[in-house]
Ligand code: ADP
């Protein structure tokens with residue numbers, strides 16, 4: 001038999017290896033930023049076009065490369081960072097595999113300008129798909145500039161797989177944040193499509209956090225500090241009252257390298273035990289310094305996972321360090337129960353007479369009766385076209401006898417009142433008989449038995465369709481605010497806000513001027529309370545970021561989902577009769593009545609026959 005095994009040509013091997021190192025533009029950004037840091041740069045500039053699909057450029061003022069090194073740096077396994085396997089245990093650089101530049105050059109058009117300080121002329125190398133196109137001497141500043149154009153130009157399947165520019169930009173921003181947070185003394189710039197996103201001066205960690213995440217972060221931070229034989233811990237945790245539902249600002253760095261560690265995250269959560277609202281988790285910026293020989297960072301090609309020799313000890317130390325800080329800074333209420341600072345009178349009010357607040361109550365107020373529900377063209381005052389509720393019978397038909405369903409459909413489908421919902425003597429309207437069960441379900445009778453409706457899910461469905469409609473038909477129900485509310489946002493949050501602004505406007509938000517990190521909000525949707533706005537927008541931005549990146553939903557769907565989730569009534573809320581009935585009515589006026597926007601069952605039907613069977 002003829003020999004069939006052959007060695008893969010280098011460019012093919014590089015392309016395969018590239019798949020491991022470069023998943024998306026953000027991976028290129030990470031590798032190039034890390035190279036710049038390893039080269040001892042004090043200023044690093046990141047320039048991105050079209051979410052990194054068209055251009056990623058990183059310019060540093062680091063040590064640069066000689067002519068030979070410049071050429072060699074694109075070879076696979078070419079690294080200046082280790083000489084032998086033993087070196088792997090004493091690493092204090094970011095790179096060591098010598099794969100990044102080779103991989104990137106295999107799948108993009110790369111240009112590198114580089115010059116060490118001592119040389120007069122620098123080197124310019126152009127490489128496309130692993131092929132060196134040109135190499136020449138050039139005049140260039142000290143340091144290195146690598147530009148990567150047309151990523152995945154030779155792997156169309158990969159290129160097609162990339163997400164929208166906005167999503168890719170977000171991934172890039174995440175990587176950028178990680179490197180910036182690990183190196184606060186390095187100055188960073190970040191430009192996207194010619195506009196400046198970040199300009200971060202050389203500073204300390206606390207200021208770096210504030211520069212990235214906005215001035216409002218400042219009051220959230222509590223420092224942590226601990227030094228033991230196995231680990232030095234430093235950084236900041238966020239106060240529990242600022243904990244969010246999303247897992248946004250959570251960072252672990254080990255020896256200044258960003259890592260992910262569900263195990264250590266658990267330690268943080270454990271130390272906040274009892275201080276957090278359900279389903280929220282706190283932000284943190286935690287730096288661990290350990291002996292490099294006690295960790296193995298080689299277990300994952302993109303190097304965000306790490307193996308510690310003694311995880312359990314680390315867990316325990318981290319947990320007690322955070323607990324200690326929470327106590328020391330009076331964040332933990334149990335440790336400071338003698339005095340509640342909220343009860344202190346602000347200085348300016350000390351000698352003033354207390355004033356009786358004016359309270360006006362509208363006794364007829366009913367949250368479910370607002371706008372779309374009740375106005376002239378209100379949904380449940382109009383008759384439902386048969387098609388919308390007929391589906392209810394589909395389920396029933398199989399359960400009840402043919403005759404019964406026949407009679408229901410043909411003789412009583414005229415109005416809702418006369419159809420599926422049973423009329424009670426003396427009472428009018430649909431779903432007239434309702435009661436609330438365990439502050440969770442609404443029970444209502446129908447001709448053939450009864451419905452048990454999950455109140456939260458039903459309300460989510462009602463609100464979801466309402467919001468979706470507002471966005472798509474741009475039928476705004478806005479309340480103008482007499483006094484605009486100022487809310488602070490970080491640059492990253494503002495970028496997201498910009499993306500969803502149009503939809504928010506359709507929902508009834510109105511935005512005014514933006515000054516010194518503060519955005520004026522001049523109008524809000526009618527369904528929202530003024531006091532909720534700040535928190536709601538924060539949640540909206542965070543959830544939107546999370547949802548949209550892994551999701552097939554459109555922007556309007558994502559926003560409507562986020563909003564309906566936070567605004568819908570919850571389990572545990574008491575609803576009066578009127579609200580119960582309004583909710584039932586509104587639900588059955590929806591396009592889809594069976595499933596919540598999160599695809600959960602909204603109600604179950606119990607037929608008379610089901611009940612009869614119980615008695616048999
Ligand atoms: P690694 O970082 O794992 O060594 P890379 O492929 O990222 O592998 O880089 C290969 C080599 O090129 C590095 O070891 C370093 O010597 C050199 N190099 C890469 N980027 C720079 C830079 N910005 N400045 C100076 N040298 C660099």
Ligand code: MG
Pocket residue numbers: 031034035094095096100101
């Ligand atoms: Mg590298």
